[in-house]
Amino acid sequence: MLHRMDLLSLALIALTASIWLWGLIDCARTPADRIRFVPKLLWLLFLLNGSVLATLAWVHIGRKPIADTAKTLAGRPGSFAEAR
Numbered sequence: 001m002l003h004r005m006d007l008l009s010l011a012l013i014a015l016t017a018s019i020w021l022w023g024l025i026d027c028a029r030t031p032a033d034r035i036r037f038v039p040k041l042l043w044l045l046f047l048l049n050g051s052v053l054a055t056l057a058w059v060h061i062g063r064k065p066i067a068d069t070a071k072t073l074a075g076r077p078g079s080f081a082e083a084r
Contacts, residue, residue, distance in 0.1 A: 016052055023047055023055030027062070034064045 024047045032040055043062050047054045 019052050019055055020047070020050075023058050027058055030063055034066075036062060036064055038062075 024044070027040065027043050027047055030040070035043065043058060047058060050057075
């Protein structure tokens, strides 16, 4: 039978693993034009070797916000923003 501390430890491990896995999948699915500072492969390697701190670094430093990407796309010739 599991005790409270065992359940708490198990819950923390599951939370940590799910956050790490989410960051890894998010990095793999993010287009290359939304990645900052280093190539995607280096971010993936960093996430594989890291933990929740690597995921936090990816979210806050590694990828551009969607608003920045929309501004870049609006300036391209033939974009939807020019058609208005």
